[in-house]
Amino acid sequence: MSQQKKAILTIEGREPIELPIYAGTLGPDVVDVSSLTAKGLFTYDPGFMSTAATKSDITFIDGDNGVLLHRGYAIADLAEKSDYLEVCYLLLNGELPNAEQKEKFVNMVRRHTMVHEQLQFFYRGFRRDAHPMAIMCGVVGALSAFYHDSTDINDPHSREVSAFRLIAKMPTIAAMSYKYSVGQPFQYPDNTLGYSENFLKMMFGTPCEPYVVNPVLAKAMDRIFILHADHEQNASTSTVRLAGSTGANPFACIASGIAALWGPSHGGANEAVLKMLDEIGDVKNLDAFVKRVKDKNDSTKLMGFGHRVYKNFDPRAKVMKQTCHEVLNTLGIHDPQLELAMALEEIALKDEYFVARKLYPNVDFYSGIILKAIGIPTSMFTVIFALSRTVGWIAHWNEMIGSPYKIGRPRQLYTGATERNYVAMSERK
Numbered sequence: 001m002s003q004q005k006k007a008i009l010t011i012e013g014r015e016p017i018e019l020p021i022y023a024g025t026l027g028p029d030v031v032d033v034s035s036l037t038a039k040g041l042f043t044y045d046p047g048f049m050s051t052a053a054t055k056s057d058i059t060f061i062d063g064d065n066g067v068l069l070h071r072g073y074a075i076a077d078l079a080e081k082s083d084y085l086e087v088c089y090l091l092l093n094g095e096l097p098n099a100e101q102k103e104k105f106v107n108m109v110r111r112h113t114m115v116h117e118q119l120q121f122f123y124r125g126f127r128r129d130a131h132p133m134a135i136m137c138g139v140v141g142a143l144s145a146f147y148h149d150s151t152d153i154n155d156p157h158s159r160e161v162s163a164f165r166l167i168a169k170m171p172t173i174a175a176m177s178y179k180y181s182v183g184q185p186f187q188y189p190d191n192t193l194g195y196s197e198n199f200l201k202m203m204f205g206t207p208c209e210p211y212v213v214n215p216v217l218a219k220a221m222d223r224i225f226i227l228h229a230d231h232e233q234n235a236s237t238s239t240v241r242l243a244g245s246t247g248a249n250p251f252a253c254i255a256s257g258i259a260a261l262w263g264p265s266h267g268g269a270n271e272a273v274l275k276m277l278d279e280i281g282d283v284k285n286l287d288a289f290v291k292r293v294k295d296k297n298d299s300t301k302l303m304g305f306g307h308r309v310y311k312n313f314d315p316r317a318k319v320m321k322q323t324c325h326e327v328l329n330t331l332g333i334h335d336p337q338l339e340l341a342m343a344l345e346e347i348a349l350k351d352e353y354f355v356a357r358k359l360y361p362n363v364d365f366y367s368g369i370i371l372k373a374i375g376i377p378t379s380m381f382t383v384i385f386a387l388s389r390t391v392g393w394i395a396h397w398n399e400m401i402g403s404p405y406k407i408g409r410p411r412q413l414y415t416g417a418t419e420r421n422y423v424a425m426s427e428r429k
Helices: 034-039 075-081 084-093 099-110 119-124 132-146 156-182 195-204 215-227 235-244 250-261 269-280 283-294 315-331 336-350 352-356 363-374 378-401
Strands: 002-009 017-023 059-062 067-070
Touching: 017 034, 067 075, 067 084, 067 315, 075 084, 075 215, 075 315, 084 099, 084 195, 084 215, 084 378, 099 156, 119 132, 119 156, 132 156, 132 250, 132 378, 156 195, 156 250, 156 378, 195 215, 215 315, 215 363, 215 378, 235 250, 235 378, 250 378, 269 283, 269 336, 269 363, 269 378, 283 336, 315 363, 336 352, 336 363, 363 378
Parallel strands: none
Antiparallel strands: 002 017, 059 067
């Protein structure tokens, strides 16, 4: 970050205020407004759409041009040429590992895949029909009660151990959430398998018979993990950073990120895609549905198309589309809902209304279809998103804790009553 120029803020009746302008390696310049508070001024930016709350070396997004880089590497290259744990190493350490570093990292993750046996009693405290995200929030937040030897945020080794524990245990916790909801016994991790293969076995394996992992499905699962691993300063990552700025332990911070991710406007988007398809019902209803979407007086929403950040094609969606068709072809599934999704995709890619507005299918559209095809229930979609995003949250949390930082304290534009005299109960009308 370097200062190249300055801005002059002129306000009637005040002396001009000089504000430094900093340039990063990529992206827009930023105006440093931190000195305004001392001059009795705040900035007003609902949704923080124009506010850089931090500086970061991890992920860069150019929404206008459909660019997503992790530590400088294009997401398409990582999804095609790396696996999830290699991307984890990259996000945490800043560089791709060599063969020795990769082996050491993978082995360390394997050492931490099991969870404390007593955690199973936490699950029994939930109703069987509890939403898996509710379970995830509770169980992940409780990890600090079991692994309190890695909660010293000022110790780099402690932070490293907590990172390994979270990355390794999240698939186990997620799969246990699913098993509990369907009344099946929990499956222990199998450390002879890769990260994605192990997750699928814990999800769908039973003690009754051997479970053979389909390599195409494992590869698809791994790509889903990669494509959701990090996405810069989004709502859940910002939540983790804000919680972390208080000095909270890493497990509590990640639990706060899970809670933020649960919202339908964030991690729940792929779940919303299948709900939309349910509402459409049949291919014969597509024309009427599309007509309602185009009607500005109709509240019908097209889920899984377009993106708040990407004003062009979501770069993750290109990889996910290819993976989606690979999975459907491999499984030979003839599911009316999946056929409906493919028909909707075809319409959106050709219809001038959607093309002109750049309402292309996003990563949530394709990932929802893939997860359904694999056999993962809709209620688990956001859990898998949380599993994937854990490494991104940890990377941002660790970046902040490892540097000088301040407790987060957003300001406000107060519009309430001015100071009033207290009125006794007997005198109130």
